[in-house]
Amino acid sequence: MFVYYTSGTCSRQIIFDVDNENKIHCVKFIGGCSGNLQGVGKLVEGKNIDEVETLLAGIKCKNNTSCPDQLSKAIGAYKKSKEEPTK
Numbered sequence: 001m002f003v004y005y006t007s008g009t010c011s012r013q014i015i016f017d018v019d020n021e022n023k024i025h026c027v028k029f030i031g032g033c034s035g036n037l038q039g040v041g042k043l044v045e046g047k048n049i050d051e052v053e054t055l056l057a058g059i060k061c062k063n064n065t066s067c068p069d070q071l072s073k074a075i076g077a078y079k080k081s082k083e084e085p086t087k
Helices: 034-044 049-056 067-082
Strands: 002-005 011-018 024-031
Touching: 002 067, 011 067, 024 034, 024 067, 034 067, 049 067
Parallel strands: none
Antiparallel strands: 002 011, 011 024
């Protein structure tokens, strides 16, 4: 499970898993609007992380970001954490 600490949103954390085919699973937001964020989690379930990252990037709510935008940032952070260090 990957844990991302959000910034500028009502949710505080996003937790998710990515399988070996780069599909996102078990998306859970801690804090925020429970019903809406459960919906976001179900809508992205099993989708390719690149698709989800592109789709949700730039959605604004308050503080010039949103929970979906933060999920796109979380996916970016996840991908960066999996990059091999440069030699």
